[in-house]
Amino acid sequence: MSSVETVKNSPWQQGARDALPLLGGYIPVAISFGLIAVQSGFSALETVLISALIYAGASQFLFIAMVASGAPLWLVLVMTLLINARHLVYGPNIAPYLSNSRWWPVLMHGLTDQIFALAHTRLPQLEEKDRMGWYISAALIAWLSWIVGTAVGAVAGAEITSRWPLLGEVMPFALPALFLVLLAPRFTSVQWTLTMLVSIVAALVLKLMGMTNSAIPLAALCGVSLFYLLQAKLKAEGEIHG
Template sequence: MLAQKDTVQNLNESEDLAEFKRGLKVSIPVLLGIIPFALVLGTQATQKGFSILEIPLLTGLNFAGGSEFAVLEVWTNPPQILMLMFITFLVNSRHLLMGASLVPYLKHLPNSKVFPALFFMCDETWAMGLADAQRNSKTRTTPHFSLSFYSGMCFSLYAMWIGFTALGGMIGPVLGDISRFGFDMAFPAVFLVLLKGMWKGFHAARPWFVSLAAAVVAYLYLPQGWYVPVGAITGIVTAFLLAGDEEE
C-alpha cells in the first residue's frame, strides 16, 4: 500500500513538473514582448526619481504593468498618494472581472493556493491560463485549471518583469530616451496579441472603443495624466450600462 502511494505521489510530482515546464515554454513568446516593455518602464521610473531598489519594489508589489505606467504618468514630487491610489484602483479594477472569470476553475482549490495565484495574475497569465482551462474542459474530466501550468507562466513573467524593469532603471541614464528605439511599441503589441484571443466581436467591444475615444479626448484637452482615469472610468461605466443590453 505504501509503495502504491509513493508511486502515485511520484507520478503526480512528475506531472506537475511537466505542467510547470509547459507553462515556462508557453510564456516565452510573451516574454519577448515584455522585455522591451519592462525596459521602458524601468527607464521612466528612473527619470521620475526612483532608485534601483525602489523600481523592483514598484513592479514586484504591484504586478500590473498598465497601472505602473499610469502611476508614473502622474507621478509628482512629493507624490500625491490618494491620487496614485485612485488611479491604481481604476486601472486594476479590470482584475475584479478577470478574477471572477477564473472562479469556476479555482473553486476546488484551497484559499492558500487561490490567493497567491490571484496575486500573480496579470493580463497575460490570466488570458493564457483561462484559454488553457477552457481547452482542458473539452478534453479532461477534472481538473480543468492546471495550477502547475499557471505557476510556470507566473514564475517566468514575474521574474522577467522585475529583472528587466530593474535593468531598465540601470541602463536608462546611459541610453537616455530608449523609446526612440521603438521599445514603447511592445506594450500595444502584446495587448493586440491578447486581444486577438479574447475578441468576441464589435458588439462586445463597445466599452473598449468608448474608453479609447474618451482617453484620446482627455489626452488632447485635459492636463497631463488625466486621460488614464478618464478612459478607465468611461470604460467601466459603459460596460455597466451595457450589461443589461447584453442580457436582453
C-alpha cells in the same frame, strides 16, 4: 474551445509557451518604467521593489509621478487602488476553474490584465490537476520579465532606448496581437460580435482622448450595456414572433 492549439506539453511547459508573447509587451514597458523611475529620483533597488510588489503597470507609473511631484500620500494610495480596481472582476471569472488549494489566493499576485486574458482562455482547456502548474509557470515568467525589464531600465534604460529605438516601437505590438488571438473565437454571434466591437472601439477612442486609466472599465461597461440591450431586443422580438 478551439481558440488555441491542443495542449500536448506538460502544464509547466505550456504555461511558459503561452506566456512568451507577453514578453514583447512587458519588457519594453518595464524598461521605460525603470528609466522613468530612476530619472524621477528613485534608486534602482526601490524601482525594482515597486515592480516586484505592486506589479501593476499603469498604477506604478502614476505612483512614481505623484510621489515625485509631492502629491499627498493618501491621494497616491487612493488613485493607485482606483486604477487597479478593474482587477476586482478577474478572480471571480476564473474561480470556477480553480481547485480549493489555499495557494490560489496567494497566486493572485500574478493576475495581471494579460495573465487574466490568457487564463480565461486556457484554464477551461486544461485538466484540473494541470491548472496550477500552468498558471504558476505563465504568471512567474510574466512577473520575472517585468522585474528584470525594470532592473535593466533602471540601470541601462537610457542607453538601450537610444541604441535600439525601433525595438521599443515594434515589440509592444505583441500585446494587441495576443489579445486579438484570444478574442477571435468569441465572435460567435451577432450579439457577441457587436458587443466586442463596441468595447474595442470605445476603449480605443477613450485611450486616444487621453483617458488611459478609465478606458478599460468604461469601454467594458459600454459593451455589457449593449449586450443586455441586444438581449432585451431579441427577447422582445421572440415574444412578438412566438
